[in-house]
Amino acid sequence: MSTHRVRVGSTDLDVGADQTILDAALRANAWIPHSCTQGTCGSCKLLVREGAVNHRESPEYTLTCDERARGMALACMATPCSDLVVEPTGSVDESIPRHPLRDFTGTVVELSDIAARTRRLVVELDDDLAFNAGQYCELLVPGTTVGRQYSMANPPGDTRRLEFHIKLTPGGLATENWVFATLAVGERISLRGPLGQFHLVAEQEQSAILIGGGTGLAPLKSIARHALEHRLIPEIHLYHGGRTRDDLYDVDFFTALAEEHSGFHYHPVLSEEQWDGATGLVTDAVLDDFSSCKGMSGFLCGPPPMIDAGVKALKRRRMAPRLIFREEFTPALPTSVSTPTSTPEE
Numbered sequence: 126m127s128t129h130r131v132r133v134g135s136t137d138l139d140v141g142a143d144q145t146i147l148d149a150a151l152r153a154n155a156w157i158p159h160s161c162t163q164g165t166c167g168s169c170k171l172l173v174r175e176g177a178v179n180h181r182e183s184p185e186y187t188l189t190c191d192e193r194a195r196g197m198a199l200a201c202m203a204t205p206c207s208d209l210v211v212e213p214t215g216s217v218d219e220s221i222p223r224h225p226l227r228d229f230t231g232t233v234v235e236l237s238d239i240a241a242r243t244r245r246l247v248v249e250l251d252d253d254l255a256f257n258a259g260q261y262c263e264l265l266v267p268g269t270t271v272g273r274q275y276s277m278a279n280p281p282g283d284t285r286r287l288e289f290h291i292k293l294t295p296g297g298l299a300t301e302n303w304v305f306a307t308l309a310v311g312e313r314i315s316l317r318g319p320l321g322q323f324h325l326v327a328e329q330e331q332s333a334i335l336i337g338g339g340t341g342l343a344p345l346k347s348i349a350r351h352a353l354e355h356r357l358i359p360e361i362h363l364y365h366g367g368r369t370r371d372d373l374y375d376v377d378f379f380t381a382l383a384e385e386h387s388g389f390h391y392h393p394v395l396s397e398e399q400w401d402g403a404t405g406l407v408t409d410a411v412l413d414d415f416s417s418c419k420g421m422s423g424f425l426c427g428p429p430p431m432i433d434a435g436v437k438a439l440k441r442r443r444m445a446p447r448l449i450f451r452e453e454f455t456p457a458l459p460t461s462v463s464t465p466t467s468t469p470e471e
């Protein structure tokens with residue numbers, strides 16, 4: 126395969142003619158800010174200072190004609206047409222631990238129904254995967270070149286045994302036609318990771334509020350378990366929102382975790398069913414429970430309306446925008462089901 130020499134910041138890479146700049150950079154542990162890896166979030170924009178790129182299917186709503194004319198490109202979509210010098214436009218925090226992107230294989234050791242149209246997939250890897258709590262992997266759909274992104278729900282200390290929470294998408298290539306159809310315990314699967322910049326890596330002096338909608342619980346479970354294991358956060362308040370009791374899962378797990386750790390609080394909230402727990406929007410439950418979130422941090426994962434409402438609620442309770450981190454399920458490109466994007470709220 127022909128390659129081109131690409132300079133990203135101060136790092137020189139060999140990038141295959143069919144390889145994206147982001148893929149090559151992350152494999153070489155040269156960090157480029159990114160979230161969705163499929164052209165929908167815009168967080169991986171580069172300035173191409175020298176050379177030419179093929180933008181491939183970069184959507185115009187993410188990379189406008191004007192931006193292309195000004196030499197911008199999406200690192201997760203663009204491939205090199207020549208040797209290049211590029212510069213990420215997003216800020217790079219050098220203090221965050223980075224783990225190179227790699228390809229992995231593993232065996233399915235658990236595939237179980239855990240909630241309405243939701244399955245837990247546990248994969249035993251053949252090799253260790255290092256990642257930051259909150260990051261995700263891309264599962265390769267067999268017989269295709271298509272990858273689907275799912276956050277790890279296990280803490281980073283579990284380097285061989287990855288847990289994913291997968292919701293059925295009607296007609297979805299990865300879900301209706303694979304995970305909910307033919308996939309079975311004992312089968313071999315391929316994946317690549319880690320990816321994404323929604324993560325907890327450092328100790329925090331003040332409490333954190335974690336808000337998840339549906340399978341948005343997955344990266345929050347990883348973050349909460351990692352934080353508790355390493356005493357990174359003094360108090361954690363985990364809110365999980367669903368419409369009915371059928372949407373909740375891991376209730377016993379989190380109830381036991383709260384009994385074991387006095388600094389961990391679990392709040393399941395239902396929006397469409399009366400029960401003996403909290404009802405209404407999960408973000409309203411946060412507003413009801415806190416008069417001030419000043420100094421605290423927030424981690425949100427779920428559908429865009431929940432993220433928007435959560436960010437507004439936390440700001441209303443005086444949480445600093447730089448301490449609000451979100452991972453949003455965004456509309457996918459035609460070949461994808463859904464994909465997370467994560468950005469600190471500016």
Ligand code: FES
Pocket residue numbers: 158159160161162163164165166167168169170187199200201202
């Ligand atoms: S557009 Fe490239 S990572 Fe989202």
